[in-house]
Amino acid sequence: MSTASTVSATPPAAPPRAQASVELRGVSRWYGNVVAVNDVTMTLNAGVTGLLGPNGAGKTTLLHMMAGFLAPSRGEVLVGDAPAWRNPSVYRHLGLVSEREAVHSFLTGWEFVLASAKLHRLPQPEAAARRAIGLVEMADAQHRRIATYSKGMRQRTRVAAALVHDPQVLLLDEPFNGMDPRQRLHMMDLLHVMGAAGRTILFSSHILEEVEQVSGTVQVIVAGRLAASGDYRHIRRLMTGRPHVFTVSSSDDRALAVALMGQPSVTGVELDGGGLTVRAGDYGAFTRALPMIVRRSGIRLHRLLPADESLESVFSYLVES
């Protein structure tokens, strides 16, 4: 069973509708004293957009506001040209795959997707359900109860239910969680095809690689603020251009520090009690040079740790730049 051919053989067939599908104008959301989303303005157009940010940055809050499940404390959230809050008619054009893995587990996959089609009052609910289940490749297991599904299968079933009415806008909160690599590739393919067909797809992720594989456009959100927005290649350059910090300990830290300072890829070395803190401007050159220095000088390396590889530091660098 080839994944790519299944997807491209049945592209969503609805005519492209109006552009500017989702618009946020000065949107903030706070809970008591905690600001979850801070003055975000963005426009999402046709194609796939990645909403990237560390955990707790406000991605889910933002998605919930776009999906009409949370009132903005300030500002406007428009889907099509209508406000999302207290307006169920937006769901005619909007599909949501929330992060929480909640499904009516007593139903079979088929019943669940068919129920979605009927709740949308589609003219041919069976045909729509079959198409959606085919898109996520769940036809084989569709007559089993959802309670028996793996996490990835549930996720795909939820995506099928969100796609059943072929929405113009599809919002997905961490859609690749719990999927194995093959399912992940297939889902990325599916999003691509839908985006190319003129749908507006927004998916959130805290994993940069996921985002860069699926989407050309990225919205980076850090601590509730929109930190960067636009083409991922640009953002990627910002990320790779930043200095990398390593902590190193060796049999002779001082001698190693001297040797390291001779390297063009190293921009700074600090000697402290526990070892060395090394700042490298070029990640690749530094990690290639270090083993050679060590071998040449006969120093024994005990430990090499990237100090700031956590996403939070990557993101905070973005905020500063």
Next chain:
Amino acid sequence: MINITVARITIRGLFGRRRFLLLLPLPVLLIGLALLADGFGARPADWANPVLVGLGFGAVLPVIALIVGTGVLGSEIDDGTLVHVLAKPLPRRDIILTKLAVAVVVTAVTVGVPMFVAGLVAGSARLGAGLAAGCAVGAFAYSALFLALSLVTRRPVLVGLLYVLIWEGLLGNLLGGTRILAIQQYASAVAARVGDTDLLIGRVSVPVSVTMAVLFTVGGTLLAIDRLRSFTVAGETS
């Protein structure tokens, strides 16, 4: 107004959960006690009021209405499956009216049938019909109340239980004034009138009971519809 798909999912959810088994013992107990009292030759005048009003309207009806009324909506809110229903272009009014209809029918049948049987044992089919009518009135008012509670508080079962036990059970018996806000009093008043019997002692007049039951039903339903329109999914920060 009533959405068949929502109704079907609601019913399957209600009977698919183990909690529903809780509904069985109380009606069985009700019929059992009636048969037992009758079998021992006690006069209906002695046991009808404690069993039918005290147990039936005082405990079985509110507890079952609570389990069902919170089960049709509250449990879907708890486990998050309600979002799938809400993310559809359905009028919120239709969702609430459907849930209310399911809750009323299930409650009225689950309590009304054993009460009818107990009424037969105690006296006549007329008495049984009166008790069933009382159950139907109570089912409407309680279901609307518990449906609204499911959307107003995160602990609808607890708040509902407090209402039934403290307000209706304790205060309703100690202070006469609180009875006018006790749904079980409306149910017994209607049952006494329809059943045309003096075995049941109604403490609130029938017109007041009917008016208040309608107020509870309509008020609870309207409140639930409005709260559902503003249904909020808790985010990662909250």
